[in-house]
Amino acid sequence: xxxxxxxxxxxAGLSAAIAAAAAGAPVLLIDNNPRLGGQYWRLASDAVGExxxxxxxxxTGLMLINAVKARKEITVLSxxxxxxxxxxxxxxxxxxxQNGVEKIINTxxxxxxxxxxxxTLPFPGWDIPGVMTPGxxxxxxKGHGVLxxxxxxxxxxxxxxxxxxxxxxxxxxxxxxxxxxxxSNRWLLSPFVMLENIAKLKEAFYYxxxxxxxxxxxxxxxxxxxxxxxxxxxxxxxxxAKISRNFKIKKVxxxxxxxxxxxxxxxxxxxxxxxxxxxxxxxxxGGVVVKTDENxxxxxAGIFVAGEITGIGGAELSMAEGVIAGxxxxxxxxxxxxxxxxxxxxxxxxxxxxxxxxxxxxVKAGWITWLNEQTLICRCEEVSTQDLKQAIxxxxxxxxxxxxxxxxxxxxxxxxxxxxxxxxxxxxxxxNISPTDTDRISAANRPIISPIPLGVLAAxx
Amino acid sequence: xxxxxxxxTFEGQKITAISGQSVGAALLAANQRILRKxxxxxxxxxxxxxxxxxxxxxxxxxxxxxQRACLIEVKSGMRVQRQVGxxx
Numbered sequence: 001x002x003x004x005x006x007x008x009x010x011x012a013g014l015s016a017a018i019a020a021a022a023a024g025a026p027v028l029l030i031d032n033n034p035r036l037g038g039q040y041w042r043l044a045s046d047a048v049g050e051x052x053x054x055x056x057x058x059x060t061g062l063m064l065i066n067a068v069k070a071r072k073e074i075t076v077l078s079x080x081x082x083x084x085x086x087x088x089x090x091x092x093x094x095x096x097x098q099n100g101v102e103k104i105i106n107t108x109x110x111x112x113x114x115x116x117x118x119x120t121l122p123f124p125g126w127d128i129p130g131v132m133t134p135g136x137x138x139x140x141x142k143g144h145g146v147l148x149x150x151x152x153x154x155x156x157x158x159x160x161x162x163x164x165x166x167x168x169x170x171x172x173x174x175x176x177x178x179x180x181x182x183x184s185n186r187w188l189l190s191p192f193v194m195l196e197n198i199a200k201l202k203e204a205f206y207y208x209x210x211x212x213x214x215x216x217x218x219x220x221x222x223x224x225x226x227x228x229x230x231x232x233x234x235x236x237x238x239x240x241a242k243i244s245r246n247f248k249i250k251k252v253x254x255x256x257x258x259x260x261x262x263x264x265x266x267x268x269x270x271x272x273x274x275x276x277x278x279x280x281x282x283x284x285x286g287g288v289v290v291k292t293d294e295n296x297x298x299x300x301a302g303i304f305v306a307g308e309i310t311g312i313g314g315a316e317l318s319m320a321e322g323v324i325a326g327x328x329x330x331x332x333x334x335x336x337x338x339x340x341x342x343x344x345x346x347x348x349x350x351x352x353x354x355x356x357x358x359x360x361x362x363v364k365a366g367w368i369t370w371l372n373e374q375t376l377i378c379r380c381e382e383v384s385t386q387d388l389k390q391a392i393x394x395x396x397x398x399x400x401x402x403x404x405x406x407x408x409x410x411x412x413x414x415x416x417x418x419x420x421x422x423x424x425x426x427x428x429x430x431x432n433i434s435p436t437d438t439d440r441i442s443a444a445n446r447p448i449i450s451p452i453p454l455g456v457l458a459a460x461x
Numbered sequence: 462x463x464x465x466x467x468x469x470t471f472e473g474q475k476i477t478a479i480s481g482q483s484v485g486a487a488l489l490a491a492n493q494r495i496l497r498k499x500x501x502x503x504x505x506x507x508x509x510x511x512x513x514x515x516x517x518x519x520x521x522x523x524x525x526x527x528q529r530a531c532l533i534e535v536k537s538g539m540r541v542q543r544q545v546g547x548x549x
Contacts, residue, residue: 032513034481034534039512045481047466117514127517129494129507136511136531144486145479148508233505234494269514379509379517382501413516413527418509451516451527 003028004329005094006111007082007272010038011315012307012322013113014064019326020111021073023337028105029068030077030096036065038115039135040315042142053170053210054142056163056203057315064319077103083450087276087300094272097452109302109332111325112273112290113318116266116308119287121367122385122422124375125227126262130235134164134263147171149259153238155179155224156263158361162207164261169214176257178211178218181243181264182361190356197353200316224262225249225370235260247366264363267421268309274445278303282437283311285358286421288444295339296325304329313354320347368429377426378419380412388423392430400427400439415446469539478535485511485518485530488541496520496530497544519544 004020006013009031017029035043041061044051055061068074077098084095094105118133125131134154140146151174154165165178187194194201211218219240226239237256241249268289270280279291279299289312290298290305298305306325307318324347327339371377373386387407397403400423409423410416416423420443428435465477469484471493478487485508488496495505496518509517511531518530521542530541 045479047480048482117510117512120510127504127506127509129496129505132508133510136508139511139531140486140489140508144482144490146482146486146490148489229505232495234507379506379515382499382504413519414514418515 002333005107008113009036012318015319015322016111016326019323020330021071023330023335025330027074032081048145083452085272085275111304111329113307114269116268118263119265119267123370128229128235131260134261137261147173151257152259153177153257157181158265166207166210175216179222180220181223184220186360193352193356247364266312271449295328317350378409381408383407383409400424467537471541500546
């Protein structure tokens with residue numbers, strides 16, 4: 001029997017590995033982190049020690065991690081970076097670098113669980129050291145036991161801001177402000193879904209309790225719209241604005257802080273799926289995700305996808321999808337096993353909750369008005385709003401791809417992972433048109449999954 | 462609680478870290494927030510995404526440039542420097 005090859009060891013990947021192994025399939029689990037768990041259950045090293053209060057449901061994570069370690073059918077490849085993925089005649093070829101050595105893996109079946117990263121929006125000063133993503137701030141706490149600063153502003157939109165703010169407080173930091181760009185009562189838009197997922201509300205209240213006990217100033221319809229540095233070049237303060245429903249600035253005040261963690265939900269990391277040729281679609285939040293069928297199979301037979309790369313939905317939806325993907329992959333390699341009705345029901349329930357959240361925390365077009373001519377859009381290539389506008393007004397670019405080629409916007413080391421989505425929105429706004437799905441999907445695709453030193457390639461050939 | 466058990470240098474200055482921490486985390490714990498200066502505008506940059514996506518925390522480790530401080534684990538005796546421009 002062939003291996004089930006799984007990429008990513010977060011909630012989806014761990015669940016898929018256990019499901020496939022339980023069905024009797026040998027599993028190869030490839031992950032780029034040093035320890036299993038993904039971003040959600042990011043664990044600290046033994047020396048750093050577990051960080052109290054940084055995880056809401058570590059027990060589930062440890063249960064899955066220990067089950068993966070205990071199963072002899074599962075081989076784990078940790079600290080392994082996939083830099084290239086190709087699909088030809090039914091065979092997927094992954095080029096993986098582990099400890100500086102390249103391994104080539106050929107497999108007819110694959111389960112991709114590559115997760116997501118924070119969605120960011122550009123604003124004046126967002127490149128100053130001290131401005132970071134909420135996910136980055138949390139990963140420092142969970143994985144390294146380091147609090148990024150003493151006075152922290154947490155801002156942006158979405159429920160993820162709550163655990164991040166609570167984490168700062170638990171680690172002994174001060175949350176100076178907690179700012180949600182949308183209105184407070186938006187989750188009431190989907191009352192039945194909320195009641196159906198009452199456990200998720202309990203989780204939210206757990207964070208809110210910590211936040212309110214610390215007497216944090218929390219504000220809705222508010223956002224960080226500019227950041228300023230001191231003479232050394234380090235973050236000193238941010239402008240906090242009261243914003244309209246459409247995110248237009250109404251009133252601004254300045255707040256001193258040494259960290260501003262600003263995030264707008266998540267962007268799926270579809271790099272590997274895209275490189276293999278799996279069809280991608282644009283989700284309701286404007287993000288690009290991998291298209292799946294009811295068995296978590298992508299448009300390519302034998303390639304299954306689960307978790308955030310199929311649509312942002314959180315750890316529980318990822319686990320539900322992971323189980324189905326693991327079973328489907330085991331079936332694909334010849335195991336006698338079936339996806340049960342209960343599996344599909346669980347996934348549907350979590351999906352309804354994910355859809356409700358996306359409806360509750362939209363990112364409105366008014367953020368574009370926060371930019372000035374000098375604001376960097378592409379951090380890697382240092383391309384400003386003005387550069388991008390010139391490419392359109394003077395050089396005649398009429399789509400984001402051309403604007404990108406003219407300005408190098410999105411052509412730096414991160415390959416547009418950070419600015420790609422914003423560039424599409426900005427170019428469309430400048431041309432007074434709506435971005436097409438083709439624009440969005442093209443901005444989400446990149447030829448190389450992760451840049452690697454040429455020396456490694458030379459040694460591997 | 463955890464103990465500092467490793468030593469490395471940043472711009473020639475001694476920094477202590479805990480085994481398993483990333484270079485970026487250890488530097489932040491030592492209040493070193495500027496990790497590089499950009500190629501064109503020579504602007505300061507530090508940790509941004511923290512998980513290896515944004516490539517903004519590039520440092521030079523033992524003479525090798527373009528290393529992501531957020532991903533690379535601290536090793537005893539490492540020599541870390543700010544990256545100025547595109548590479549060392």
